Amino acid sequence: MVKKQEIIKAESRNFNFFYADGTHALKDINVPLYEKRITALIGPSGCGKSTFLRSFNRMHDLYPGNKYQGKIILNPDDTNILDKKVDAIEVRMRISMVFQKPNPFPKSIYENVAYGLRVRGENNKRMLDDKVEEALKGASLWNEVKDRLPDLAFNLSGGQQQRLCIARALATDPEIMLFDEPTSALDPIATVNIEELMSELKKKLTILIVTHNMQQAARISDYTAYMYLGKMIEFDETDIIFTNPSKKETEDYITGKFG
Amino acid sequence: MSNVKPTISKALKKNIRRNFVERLIEWALMFSGLIAILVTFGIVYILVSESIPFFDSVSLKEFLTSTIWTPNFEIKNYGILPLVAGTVTITGIALIVAIPLGTITAVYLSEFASHKVKETVKPVLELLVGVPTVVFGYFALLLVTPLLQKIIPDLASFNMLGPGIVMGIMIVPYIASVAEDSMRAVPMAMREGSYAMGATRFQTAVSVVMPAALSGIIAAYILAISRGIGETMIVAIAAGQQPNFTFNPIESAATITAYIVSVALGDLEHGGIGYQSIFAAGMVLFIMTLSLNILGQWTRNKFSERY
Numbered sequence A: 001m002v003k004k005q006e007i008i009k010a011e012s013r014n015f016n017f018f019y020a021d022g023t024h025a026l027k028d029i030n031v032p033l034y035e036k037r038i039t040a041l042i043g044p045s046g047c048g049k050s051t052f053l054r055s056f057n058r059m060h061d062l063y064p065g066n067k068y069q070g071k072i073i074l075n076p077d078d079t080n081i082l083d084k085k086v087d088a089i090e091v092r093m094r095i096s097m098v099f100q101k102p103n104p105f106p107k108s109i110y111e112n113v114a115y116g117l118r119v120r121g122e123n124n125k126r127m128l129d130d131k132v133e134e135a136l137k138g139a140s141l142w143n144e145v146k147d148r149l150p151d152l153a154f155n156l157s158g159g160q161q162q163r164l165c166i167a168r169a170l171a172t173d174p175e176i177m178l179f180d181e182p183t184s185a186l187d188p189i190a191t192v193n194i195e196e197l198m199s200e201l202k203k204k205l206t207i208l209i210v211t212h213n214m215q216q217a218a219r220i221s222d223y224t225a226y227m228y229l230g231k232m233i234e235f236d237e238t239d240i241i242f243t244n245p246s247k248k249e250t251e252d253y254i255t256g257k258f259g
Numbered sequence B: 001m002s003n004v005k006p007t008i009s010k011a012l013k014k015n016i017r018r019n020f021v022e023r024l025i026e027w028a029l030m031f032s033g034l035i036a037i038l039v040t041f042g043i044v045y046i047l048v049s050e051s052i053p054f055f056d057s058v059s060l061k062e063f064l065t066s067t068i069w070t071p072n073f074e075i076k077n078y079g080i081l082p083l084v085a086g087t088v089t090i091t092g093i094a095l096i097v098a099i100p101l102g103t104i105t106a107v108y109l110s111e112f113a114s115h116k117v118k119e120t121v122k123p124v125l126e127l128l129v130g131v132p133t134v135v136f137g138y139f140a141l142l143l144v145t146p147l148l149q150k151i152i153p154d155l156a157s158f159n160m161l162g163p164g165i166v167m168g169i170m171i172v173p174y175i176a177s178v179a180e181d182s183m184r185a186v187p188m189a190m191r192e193g194s195y196a197m198g199a200t201r202f203q204t205a206v207s208v209v210m211p212a213a214l215s216g217i218i219a220a221y222i223l224a225i226s227r228g229i230g231e232t233m234i235v236a237i238a239a240g241q242q243p244n245f246t247f248n249p250i251e252s253a254a255t256i257t258a259y260i261v262s263v264a265l266g267d268l269e270h271g272g273i274g275y276q277s278i279f280a281a282g283m284v285l286f287i288m289t290l291s292l293n294i295l296g297q298w299t300r301n302k303f304s305e306r307y
């Protein structure tokens, strides 16, 4: 199935998730995230893609009553990040996230990008300046904003705001970046920008992306997981999933025969 | 079959009854809005018209610069500054108490408290809002001041510190409630963005939620200041009613409101200069609160949040 020699950066093992109201949203999910590869999660709305993605940075901890079961192993530590002994904040320091709708903070462009470093106690001006520039360049936003770093982030366009959020997530040198439908609120040109950006980012880090757009998954991802009703139906190389899936359900979904 | 056509054309015709009811509602709403505006103008008119004769006998310069206010003495002086000083000092003390406590309460309720705690604390705070201010006045005079005197022996029985602190306690729920509302209105997505960066609850509250809710928080502070300036009973009871040009909180003093209520309750003849003086004082009060409201509007527009 996986021909090349790949390194597993993270992996879910028999992972189950329950929302506070008892909803069994994820059932026995086993998915590897290969290092410096893009893994896409596809499947119909409500199948549990976001729920799965948000487990990787323990976002569900924010709401009382949610329950994880099973493991998500992070390498090279070989540690289950869902373990109660593991600090969720430490996890989020290494696994960052970009949301569906751009959610910049009510701060300047500069401070938005510097936020993660400030939260870590970094206050050295030179260091922050360098990191902010590097992150904005990494998110191909630098040229557009370098002359107005003190401006409020809300003044940027939607696409720019989303790249700002990527810069913000990049500034802390994460090992894994999670994207939850990052282009669904953007126009086609901004979408292309972000897709190109992701292909650039994977040279440095591992990416897990939820997308409702199958073409997007086909274009940018190396691996694809098809989910349905909280279950992982099929995981494979993207080419295989889109040309020669082994499961009938996957094929039906890919070819649009599904519901 | 034959009556299908007319039914359709009838349905497309203007619905006179509905239009009439809509109009009626519109008029009723406009009328009640108009009443509020008329009353406001009426108040301004009375304030102005009653203080004009006052300023015939007392120069504006004396009123605004003299530091003595002795309308009941043989030698009458009408300098508003002592009353303004009392108002500013007591309100200032109240704010020193209320702003930190109110803000912390709001942050706690909105960002830290569990649902259960929130549901218990909020009604208690609202209960505090309902306590008549006379009660707070006696609380200041009979409980807080004697307690403070144990720490500050020089504290006069009537002083500004006690009522200031009590007024602050009284204002806490206002600030907490308005600030909490505006913090709760901050979208969860923004908080999640902060948590996803590895921020703690406290960092998220202070660096993201509070700036996002800034206009509401400032509105809460301004409401609190207005409340403090306008508060009457606490100061009338516990601060003494001695107009005294001082900012020293351990001394007794009178505020603008305390003066107005003392004159209004006394038996000064209508039309006399003493009676007119309360309108001049009321005018100052009105201008102070009006400026605050304008300031509030301005900050609201300047910091209005967009998310």
Ligand SMILES: Nc1ncnc2c1ncn2[C@@H]1O[C@H](COP(=O)(O)OP(=O)(O)O)[C@@H](O)[C@H]1O
Pocket: A019, A020, A021, A023, A025, A043, A044, A045, A046, A047, A048, A049, A050, A051, A052
């Ligand atoms: N906070 C929640 N509480 C209870 N159930 C939820 C909650 N959020 C999502 N769900 C349910 O979990 C399932 C998966 O949702 P989600 O992960 O958002 O799907 P997707 O991202 O694939 O559209 C859905 O059935 C949804 O109704």
Ligand SMILES: [Mg+2]
Pocket: A049, A050, A051, A210
């Ligand atoms: Mg989703």
